[in-house]
Amino acid sequence: MNARLGAIALRIAQAVPVLFGVVVISFLLTRALPGDPAAQFAGVMATPESIEQTRVKLGLDKSMPEQFATYVVQLAQGDLGQSVSTGRQVTEDLADRLPASLELTLTALLFSCAIAIPLGVLAATRPGSLIDQLCRLLVTAGVSLPTFFTGIVLIYVFYYLAGIAPSPLGRLDFAYLEPEHVTGFFLIDAAIAGDWETWFGALKQLVLPAVTLGLFTLAPIARMTRAAMLSALSADYIRTARAAGLGTTKVLYGYAFRNALLPVVTTLGMVFSFSLGANVLVEKVFAWPGIGSYAVEALVVSDYAAVQGFVLAMALLFVTLNLIIDLTYSVIDPRFGTAAK
Amino acid sequence: MLSISDLQVAFKTRRGEVDAVKGISFELAKGERLGIVGESGSGKSVTSYALMRILDAGGRIKAGEAIYGGVDLKRASETAMRDIRGREISMIFQNPRAALNPIRKVGHQIEDVLIQHGQAIRSDARKKAIAALKAVKINNASARYEAYPFELSGGMCQRIVIAIALACDPKLLIADEPTTGLDITTQKAVMDLVDELVKARGMSSILITHDLGLASQYCDRIVVMKDGLIVEAGNPIEIFTNPKHPYTNKLVDATPRRGATIRSLLPEEERKPLAARQMGDTPLLEIKGLEKTYHGKSGPVRAVKGISFTVKAGESLGLVGESGCGKSTTSSMIVRLLDVSGGEILYRGEDIGKMPALAFARNPLRSKIQMVFQDATDSLNPRHTARQSIAEPLKRLKGMHGEALNARIEELAALTGLPEHLLDRFPHQLSGGQKARVGIARAIAPDPDLLILDEPTAALDVSIQAVVLNLLADLRAKLNMSYIFVSHDLNVVRLLCDSVVVMKDGEIVEAGSVEAVMDNPTNPYTRALIAAAPHAPDRKSAA
Structure with a gap:
């Protein structure tokens, strides 16, 4: 038991150097971008003198270590610098846009888990059956259809043809007022404010992009659930449980499913990571004001501070996420941190 | 108590149906200890899975009858079978560590069985599970209750599997190669424990093994299986001293035992004299x-x-x-x-x-x-x-x-x-x-x-x-x-x-x-x- 607690503490401690590495890399990466940001920001009408002025203003005339030191000091104060393209503090921009992306990604994951896990379990318990074939079809479709394509098809069918979906333009139709900012998640904020009309408005906007992204993330989860369930069901301890006369439900959910969850949790973490990246296309198609489209725009104009802020925020998210996954793992698996695992 | 006649078990494979058990018959009396001996592929384990109706997907009882205490095991409903498994007929397996759920406390695994068969309710399950652990002579049972299988030795895991099998006082225990992979002293301890418990509770037992020596030591009667058929049945002494079937003869010969020489393991016609060896004195x-x-x-x-x-x-x-x-x-x-x-x-x-x-x-x-x-x-x-x-x-x-x-x-x-x-x-x-x-x-x-x-x-x-x-x-x-x-x-x-x-x-x-x-x-x-x-x-x- 102590070994397990120790392993958990060690796992948390391991996150610290990773975070430092992330800070260094995000700094170096943005410096490696092509193009002269000073020239970019001085504008098209700039003279060499004004470019030089901008350079000094941005602190780009200093040596790299000096720049890095300034960066770290600012970072410690929670200052990510100013985005030159939006003219706002990067922290403000991120605070606006990160919740939008997270809301979309989390809803999509919730949706795909709600479908993929039961589907995988059913497919594994009835191999070769109709539901197994359906699972196979969905998995193939999910991996082979790019998100921008499914997104456009969904818009065409549900918005253009059927007319049940709202126009795919952002998080909330202009008929509604944004709920008061608490978490940045519209669904949660609206619920806190008790404004159910806005809640439904936000939900309607969310459904299509979330389904689009969900269809994409469904495939690996369903496939992993099916495979993990199949291998758990053929394990010796399932035979023991059956020979002891345990009921089907107990065997299936109490024994097989809990063991099958381990690889599924790992997959979930990976899927979450790459769906944050895959977001960009979905955000573009649905005009979703998320962090992905923000980063792409910033990258195009060499907006140092914004790109740095984005990379840092994403990396932080990844590290936290992996930490959560590992901690979840340690809850499910008693062998965590011992020689057996 | 158990009577099997002309039992046939077949498996569906990609190359059509394969017969694993091709019509075997035997009877088991109350309190009798039967050994089923055979080499891999003889159908000895499949027979026991068929009795419990826990064959892998694709396997089915093709023909024949298996009657346990008046219940037709072939036709009984799945619900009826669930009550028989663990309650009437129990099983212990080879590779005990894998036979236990790796992420569930062993005590809880025993409780699951007790509750399933109505032998305990939530409030007294823990007490009864600890009693079941004590019954298989586990020291410090209340501490072991909290353990996970990976924290226990192989021999200890097999005791837990036995505790699960015997928790609900079944009448028949089927042991499928229970000591494969265990050390020789652990093997003896486990077999002695099973034997003692079976005798003390007046149970019948079926020991499935490839080891003729082990079967002869712990069984009253032995059936020898080969390729899905019973080739010979009899008491251990008969089987060893006067094997009638050539296969049994070969098996008896091949079993290493006191007084045997390496050549005597082979069938008689293949026993050529050993070539002389040169032994040097230099290390x-x-x-x-x-x-x-x-x-x-x-x-x-x-x-x-x-x-x-x-x-x-x-x-x-x-x-x-x-x-x-x-x-x-x-x-x-x-x-x-x-x-x-x-x-x-x-x-x-x-x-x-x-x-x-x-x-x-x-x-x-x-x-x-x-x-x-x-x-x-x-x-x-x-x-x-x-x-x-x-x-x-x-x-x-x-x-x-x-x-x-x-x-x-x-x-x-x-x-x-x-x-x-x-x-x-x-x-x-x-x-x-x-x-x-x-x-x-x-x-x-x-x-x-x-x-x-x-x-x-x-x-x-x-x-x-x-x-x-x-x-x-x-x-x-x-x-x-x-x-x-x-x-x-x-x-x-x-x-x-x-x-x-x-x-x-x-x-x-x-x-x-x-x-x-x-x-x-x-x-x-x-x-x-x-x-x-x-x-x-x-x-x-x-x-």
Whole structure:
């Protein structure tokens, strides 16, 4: 038991150097971008003198270590610098846009888990059956259809043809007022404010992009659930449980499913990571004001501070996420941190 | 109590239906202990799964009847079967650690069964589960209740499996190879425990095993199965002294036992006299104060604590002990796959222990010391044909290629009795015995003086084991090799070795000639080991 607690503490401690590495890399990466940001920001009408002025203003005339030191000091104060393209503090921009992306990604994951896990379990318990074939079809479709394509098809069918979906333009139709900012998640904020009309408005906007992204993330989860369930069901301890006369439900959910969850949790973490990246296309198609489209725009104009802020925020998210996954793992698996695992 | 007539079990496979059990009949009386003995593929385990109706997907009872206490097990509903399993008929399995849910406390696993069969309710389940643990003689049962399977030893896990099986007081216990993979003393402890519990509760039992000796010791009656059919049935003494079916005869012969010689394991017509061996007086290998310390998380672990012994040229030495005694660590160090922590390994007077294990592959002595590994399947590259596997050491150590290489491979195949047309097959297309031959051919390919055999027959059926042991005996005479035979099976060591070293907790507790150690053991541990080995009735004395 102590070994397990120790392993958990060690796992948390391991996150610290990773975070430092992330800070260094995000700094170096943005410096490696092509193009002269000073020239970019001085504008098209700039003279060499004004470019030089901008350079000094941005602190780009200093040596790299000096720049890095300034960066770290600012970072410690929670200052990510100013985005030159939006003219706002990067922290403000991120605070606006990160919740939008997270809301979309989390809803999509919730949706795909709600479908993929039961589907995988059913497919594994009835191999070769109709539901197994359906699972196979969905998995193939999910991996082979790019998100921008499914997104456009969904818009065409549900918005253009059927007319049940709202126009795919952002998080909330202009008929509604944004709920008061608490978490940045519209669904949660609206619920806190008790404004159910806005809640439904936000939900309607969310459904299509979330389904689009969900269809994409469904495939690996369903496939992993099916495979993990199949291998758990053929394990010796399932035979023991059956020979002891345990009921089907107990065997299936109490024994097989809990063991099958381990690889599924790992997959979930990976899927979450790459769906944050895959977001960009979905955000573009649905005009979703998320962090992905923000980063792409910033990258195009060499907006140092914004790109740095984005990379840092994403990396932080990844590290936290992996930490959560590992901690979840340690809850499910008693062998965590011992020689057996 | 249980009556089976003309039971047939078939499995659907891609190549159509395959009959695993082809019509067997037997009866089991109340309180009777039946043994079903057979080699792999005989259908003995499938029979028991069919009785419990827990066959894998695709398997079904094709014909015949199985009546237990008036209930037709073939036609009973799934709900009725669920009440019978665990409550009336229970089962224990081989590989106990895998037979337990790895992420559930063992106490809870017992509770699950108690609650399922209405033997306990939530509030008293814990108390009853602890009582079930005590019933299988687990010390400190309330602490063990909280343990997970990975925290327990194999023998302890098997006790838990037994506790689960017996928690609801069933009338019939089916034990499917319950001691495979357990140490010999643990095997005895587990079998004695099962036997005691079965007798005390007036239960019937079916012991499914490949070990005729084990069955004869713990069963009142034995049926011998081969290829899905019962070839012979009778009481153990009859089976051993007067086997009627040729297959039973072969099986009885192949079972290593006291008084047997290596040739007597083979069928009579194949018993050629053993070729004489040359035994030199010069030591081939001297081990002096050999030590190995691992640095674990919780401090250093001394796996081998300064042991010394000598192997003379042409001599075969048995290295005996139970898991964790350091015998595998010792053999890995001698074969130079593992660095030593202290002491000397003198090969013809040269200390090879000083050379780092990593560099030893380029040492000319590499070809002189070779090893045959425990699991013939896992130790062969699945993507290499038998020919490629045998060629590897010849190419690397002898620089052979082309015609010479092929000629040598065919010579080795002939030496190890591997038919030439099998050389181009992959491991999965070979039987266990054939894979063992490939492993041996690969080991003797570079012409070694010393062969380390790490339980080379542990995973083989007894009749195959008999053939492989005889092959090894022939090869050492023909090629003038010395063996270090690592094993936990004293009966096998007795057959093949001249001297024996018994290890326990990294130390040598007894050493000497096989006769001296086996017939007059002085150390209590050696005595316990010898006593724990199953005693098959002696064929000649009883006849």
